[in-house]
Amino acid sequence: METSKEIFLKGYRDGIPIGAGYFAVAFSLGIAAREYGFNAFQGFLASILTYASAGQYMGFALYATNTALIELIILTFIINARYILMGFALNQRMPEGTPLRTRVLVGSCITDEIFGITIARPGVPTPFYTFGALFAAVPLWALGTALGISMGIILPARVVSALSVALFGMFLAVIIPPARKDKAVGIAVFVSFACSLAAVKLPVISGLSQGNRTILLTVLLSALFAVLFPRTADGEKIEKGGARDAD
Amino acid sequence: MQTNIYLYIFVMAFSTWVMRVAASFIMRKPIKNMFIQSFLYYVPYVTLAVMTFPAIVEATGTPISGAAALIIGILAAWFGASLFKVAVFCCLTVFVLELFIH
Numbered sequence: 001m002e003t004s005k006e007i008f009l010k011g012y013r014d015g016i017p018i019g020a021g022y023f024a025v026a027f028s029l030g031i032a033a034r035e036y037g038f039n040a041f042q043g044f045l046a047s048i049l050t051y052a053s054a055g056q057y058m059g060f061a062l063y064a065t066n067t068a069l070i071e072l073i074i075l076t077f078i079i080n081a082r083y084i085l086m087g088f089a090l091n092q093r094m095p096e097g098t099p100l101r102t103r104v105l106v107g108s109c110i111t112d113e114i115f116g117i118t119i120a121r122p123g124v125p126t127p128f129y130t131f132g133a134l135f136a137a138v139p140l141w142a143l144g145t146a147l148g149i150s151m152g153i154i155l156p157a158r159v160v161s162a163l164s165v166a167l168f169g170m171f172l173a174v175i176i177p178p179a180r181k182d183k184a185v186g187i188a189v190f191v192s193f194a195c196s197l198a199a200v201k202l203p204v205i206s207g208l209s210q211g212n213r214t215i216l217l218t219v220l221l222s223a224l225f226a227v228l229f230p231r232t233a234d235g236e237k238i239e240k241g242g243a244r245d246a247d
Numbered sequence: 248m249q250t251n252i253y254l255y256i257f258v259m260a261f262s263t264w265v266m267r268v269a270a271s272f273i274m275r276k277p278i279k280n281m282f283i284q285s286f287l288y289y290v291p292y293v294t295l296a297v298m299t300f301p302a303i304v305e306a307t308g309t310p311i312s313g314a315a316a317l318i319i320g321i322l323a324a325w326f327g328a329s330l331f332k333v334a335v336f337c338c339l340t341v342f343v344l345e346l347f348i349h
Contacts, residue, residue, distance in 0.1 A: 017334050020331075020334065021334055024338075045253075050260040055263050063252065063255050069250060069254070072258055076259055080263050081266065082294055083263075083266040083267045084266055084270055086270075087268065087270030089288075091274040092284065096276030097276075100271065103274070106271070108264060109267075112294070120291075157308065158342065158346075159342070161306075161308040161342075162307075162338045162339070165303055165307060165340075166335075168306070168337060169320045169334035169337030169338070170333065172333055173330040174330070176321055176324030177324060177325075180325055192296035193297075197301050214298055217293065218290060218294045221289070225285070226283075226288075226289060231288040232284050
């Protein structure tokens with residue numbers, strides 16, 4: 001049995017590469033934030049409190065156009081709607097009787113990447129793990145934003161270009177190993193790639209923001225695979241007769 | 248009148264947090280419905296896959312280096328490289344390729 005401290009440290013270690021990726025992406029976010037009128041301290045504050053990439057980028061842009069707060073709230077809800085789904089997926093893994101405090105603490109740590117590594121861990125999600133990851137990753141996210149604002153022009157474009165794929169590399173590290181183990185996940189990943197490409201090219205749907213395309217495709221495709229290849233929350237196959245076999 | 252920037256930051260942060268914890272307030276026990284269980288099982292894979300491609304190809308200086316990073320990343324992850332190593336391989340791929348392309 002691992003102690004809470006060991007789990008926290010495990011989360012912290014797993015959070016470091018995420019933080020490295022965040023740092024790079026935050027740098028480019030910072031460059032944009034500066035254009036939108038944020039100084040380094042304000043960018044740092046926004047990043048350490050919000051830690052949401054696409055949502056923050058949008059928020060900064062909305063501030064620059066002096067959009068009403070109510071619009072900011074609605075658009076933030078829409079662009080971050082995938083966090084609700086991720087919250088459901090994490091809570092689905094927690095047994096009945098889990099205190100609300102625990103559920104809220106785990107939920108508060110949701111980012112695309114921290115969710116990814118948390119759901120990839122077997123067993124019940126714990127706030128010790130998610131906070132470990134959060135403590136490693138989010139300060140780097142905030143630092144990257146502040147540095148992007150204060151010295152964004154200095155870093156060579158090629159370095160920014162290289163660092164910008166770090167996050168995607170992490171996504172691949174989360175989805176590819178299960179895709180190798182479980183054929184249904186493999187098909188889901190491949191079809192998601194294909195549909196995502198199509199969504200960028202096709203009329204109407206390509207006009208949606210990236211966040212909205214993501215949520216639309218997530219709902220449609222997850223529903224499709226739920227019908228084609230039913231699974232329990234832990235990934236056990238559900239046989240036609242109702243019997244389950246742990247694959 | 249320009250809204251106070253700090254108010255703006257706090258409203259953005261709070262609205263984002265609400266989305267993170269909404270499910271925690273709604274759900275008290277795991278959902279038994281087979282469709283919902285299956286649906287939630289696929290959500291992370293579909294979301295992360297959709298966010299990765301084609302965005303990775305568009306994120307880099309040239310699409311070729313992004314595409315190469317995608318392939319290298321998939322191969323590295325397939326053969327069991329850690330999160331950190333996969334990320335580093337992807338970055339190095341782009342960095343090295345763009346030395347030649349630019």
